[in-house]
Amino acid sequence: MPTACRALGLGRTLGYELARRGEFPCPVLRVGRRYVVPTAGVHALLGLGSATRPHGSAAVDGGVEPTQGA
Structure with a gap:
């Protein structure tokens, strides 16, 4: 909150x-x-679009996204 x-x-x-x-x-x-x-x-209200990245896209900070089940 x-x-x-x-x-x-x-x-x-x-x-x-x-x-x-x-x-x-x-x-x-x-x-x-x-x-x-x-x-x-909050993202929708601020007009930031989807709160998630498309599947397979790189993380913004260059890190590795966790795989499913991790």
């Missing part, structure tokens, strides 16, 4: 208040007492 708030330019208190009211600008999941904001929703 705090990372999503920073990315959206919201203060932490306002972000949590919006989440409690169901008015956060992207989907929020309630996991126990925690609020979890999936990165895909």
Whole structure:
């Protein structure tokens, strides 16, 4: 939640208040007492397109992507 708030330019208190009211600008999941904001929703809201890279593409930092089951 705090990372999503920073990315959206919201203060932490306002972000949590919006989440409690169901008015956060992207989907929020309630996991126990925690609020979890999936990165895909934040990326979509910011117009960053798909949150994942196409299969087989190189990692941005030049690292090796993990294989399935790793």
